[in-house]
Amino acid sequence: MKYLKPWWSDGGGLLHLTVLLSLAGLRLDLDLDLYLLLPPPTLLWDELLLAGGPTSSTYALSPFAASGGWGRADQLHPKSREPEPEGRLLREVRALGVPFIPRTRVDAWLVHSVAAGDADGAHGLLGATASAASAGGVGAGVEDSSQAAPGDGDPRAAASSPVAAGEEERAPAGPTAQVLDAGGRANQGSEVLRERHEAVDHSSQNEENEQRVSSAQERSQKNEESKIANNPDWEAEKPTESSNEGALNGTDTAFSLEDLFQMFSSQPENSLEGISLEDTFPGNINDGVNSSIHYNVNFSQAISQDVNLHEAMLRCPDNTFRREPVARTSQEPFLHLHSQNTNSEQNLPGTNLTGFFPLVGNQMRNLTSQDLLYDLDLNIFDEINLMSLATGFDPMEVAQLFEEPDSDSGLSLNSSHNSTSVTKSNSSHSVCEGATGSNSDLESLSHHDLEGAVGGYYAEPSKLCHMDHRSNSDFHGDLTFQHVFHNHTYHLQPSAVESTSTSFSRHGKSQKSRRYLNDTDRNLSRDERRAKALHIPFSVDEIVRMPVDSFNNMLSRHYLTDLQVSLIRDIRRRGKNKVAAQNCRKRKLDIILNLEDDVCNLQAKREILKRERARHNKAINTMKQKLHELYHDIFSMLRDDEGRPVNPNQYVLQCSQDGSVLIVPKELVTSGHKKENHKGKRK
DNA sequence: ACCGGGTGTCATCAA
DNA sequence: ACTTGATGACACCCG
Incomplete structure (x- = not known):
């Protein structure tokens, strides 16, 4: 087992840089990359994963510390570290042709340390390592998270938000589990590492990327069948994805670590803040973006990965955010990152620096987790984390977007629940946007920062779309x-x-x-x-x-x-x-309108009927009048046997069925009616 | 300040 | 069991 020895022991330059970052929070993006100015790391960081990882309930690096290697930051002291021969990492990287491996992890540790504001670099590194594995998109180590006990004394345990509180026990365990998982996979032998290196060796063998990735994916998938959701179309679609990724992550984006060392070696350490993109990369960066030389990866990529890993390690293995109070209150570096990213874009018009964020992410993950052998697509974790850190936006703030009470999933804006959390977040955001006092402002913050910091990140969505839409x-x-x-x-x-x-x-x-x-x-x-x-x-x-x-x-x-x-x-x-x-309301409105029309129609019809009834009544009255007149005319002409006129008050005219007209006394008619009515009642 | 309309959202039920 | 549509109810905002 190889012990990971802190690279800062080689002169402590990066430690110094870390302190500077944490205190000043300046130029996070550049400074993080400039760790390469320091003496080279002593161990290939992949070895941390391949070494098997820790198993104790304490933080994962404790076993390393007990073995004289890594330990929690409070257990470390630069003087206790023996400097490794210079160039070892360089040689290993060169031998493996692996770009960026140490860099991203160191960055992740550094970012986390700075963001967390504590000296617990071990957490950061572990978190970054775990996140790197997690960011691979497989998340196979998640199921192991429960086996890892939470770390002791983790300041991040003092989460204030409900989500963070709910996750705080698992939060420290997540990275540990991830590391364990990664280490466990290392037991599969050096082939895994070789596969990884092969899969990501874009810089020298870009034309073989697709085949290598596909083969590595297939091999790895066989090993991880039980852990990976096996989509029937997955393998068939992978070549397409790899092809696509190759366009993104191929030779154009790869450069050797040695080159970086050489580049940064020419820069005095005390001028870190003065280094600009132009200073760092000879030639036109814009050209480098599209060229195949080794220096064509701009700083934003590195920034993105720093962001990426930092945010990734802030995530619990169960994909929920955990709160990191210190990080929330010490986000100035993020703000500077924000501003610098913006400046970078301003300095490089036409170059969407952030659009290249995923590129390094792929390389890094390919190297840090074999899961990524079959997931060269950038994982969404990275994007989330990237966005969060790049924007100075704590993952918990992202999570708070989903805690808004007016949504069933907690996804809503509610100004009532933000009194504390927003106050914390405002400590940093207010710099950019002024005081914000509501949770909705928090949401706006996130997006404002997102837009400001990430900027063009969304301007080139195609570069960010790592998911296989074509599939x-x-x-x-x-x-x-x-x-x-x-x-x-x-x-x-x-x-x-x-x-x-x-x-x-x-x-x-x-x-x-x-x-x-x-x-x-x-x-x-x-x-x-x-x-x-x-x-x-x-x-x-x-x-x-x-x-x-x-x-x-x-x-x-x-x-x-x-x-x-x-x-x-x-x-x-x-x-x-x-x-x-909307349909329901439209339907309801239509129903109402139809009912109103019906009412109008019915009212009109009612008026017609009323007029018709009046007309009929008038006709009936006329008929009655005429009948009455006719009746009296007939009686006036009638005479009894004695020749006297018939009294119409005593007799009535009655028509028989045969058409004959009879003169009947009223008494008989009334009595006959009574009898008929009586019979009818009896029936 | 109040009111009515529009809209989004949620909960619930039914198909 | 799950998805979807429909709908009442509620909250919010705008004019």
């Missing part, structure tokens, strides 16, 4: 994919925008929050912004309109966190319900 052939057949390349701005179709975003903007609460949103986010609905915050690679419109088969297929086909799946389902449910409500 979702079912949905392709069902829908016209206007957002097939995952426009993370989630602009709905004009009709949809009109029905959702516009209507949503009516809500003043969202209006308040939208005060802090830029033009892009201002037009997004709440679910759209949530989806954006969680980097869900589907538009809300897609999620809602997607047929159920395609929808389920999508969920099973992609590695999505529980949070993402929950959000996607909520979005789908809310979206459908919204449409249903």
Whole structure:
């Protein structure tokens, strides 16, 4: 077993840098990368994973510390570390042709340390390592999380939010479990490592990426069949994915660590803050983006990975966020990161630096977890974490987006539950956006920062869409994919925008929050912004309109966190319900209108009938009058046997069935009527 | 400040 | 058992 020895022991330069970062919070992105200026690391960081990992209930690195290697930061002392021969890492990396492995993990540790504000670097590194494995998208180590006991004295345990409180016990165990998982996989032998290296050796053998990745995926998948959801179409689609990723992560984005060392070695350590992108990378970075030279990875990639890992390790293995109070209160580095990213974009017009974030992520994960051998797609975790850190947005803040009480899934804006959490978050965000006092502001913060810090990150959604949309052939057949390349701005179709975003903007609460949103986010609905915050690679419109088969297929086909799946389902449910409500109201309105029309029609008909009845009554009265006159005329002409006129008051005219007319005394008629009525009653 | 309409959302039920 | 649609109820916002 090789013991991981802290690289900061080699002069303590990075430790110093860490302190600087934590105190000043300056230039997080650049500084983090500049650790490479320091003497080279002493151990390939993959060995941490391959070494088997810790098994004790304490933090995973404790066994290492007991063995004289790694330990918790409070157990470490630079003087106790023997410096490794310089260049060992360099040689190993060169031999393996692996870019970025140590870098990302060190960055992750560093970011975490800075963000957490504590000296517990061991946590950070472990978290980063675990996150790297977790970020691989497999999350196979999650099931082991319960076996790892929570760390002792973890300041992050003092979570304030309900979610964090609920997860705080598992939070420290998550990274440990991940490391254990990664270490356990290392038992499968050096082939795994070789596969990993092969799978990510984009820099020298880009043309073989697809085949290697596919083969590695197949081999690894055989080993992980029990852990990985085996999609029948997965392997068949992988080559396509790999091909796609190859375009992203291929030679263009790879550069050797040695090159970086050489680059940074020319920079004095005391001028770290003065290093600019232009200073760091010779030549035009813009050109480097599209070139195949080794220096074509810009700093934003590194930034993204720092962000990525930092956020990734803040996640519990069960894909829930845990709160890291210290991190929440020490986010200035993130703000600087934010500003620097923005500056980077400003300095490099036309170059979407953030658009390349995933590239390094792929490389890193490929090296840090064999799970990634068959998941070269950037994992959504990374995007979430990237967004969170890059924006100075704590994952808990992201989680708080999903704690809004006016949503069944906690996804709503509610200004009532934010008094404490927002205050904490405002400590950093207020710098950028001024004081914010509501949770809705928090949401706006996230998106504002997201837009500001991540900036162009969403401007090139295709680079961020690591999910295999093309594999979702079912949905392709069902829908016209206007957002097939995952426009993370989630602009709905004009009709949809009109029905959702516009209507949503009516809500003043969202209006308040939208005060802090830029033009892009201002037009997004709440679910759209949530989806954006969680980097869900589907538009809300897609999620809602997607047929159920395609929808389920999508969920099973992609590695999505529980949070993402929950959000996607909520979005789908809310979206459908919204449409249903609109239809219902329209239907109700139509019914009301129809009823009003019916009322009008019936009223008109009633008037007609009234007039007709009046006319008929008038005719009846006329007939009665005429009959009465006729009656008296007839009686006036009638005479009895004695020639006297017949009294009409004593006699009546009665028509028999044969047509003859009889003069009948009224007494007989009345008595006959009484008898008939009597018989009728008897019956 | 109040009111009515519009909208989103949730809970619930039924198909 | 799950999905979906329908709908009442509620909250919120806007004019």
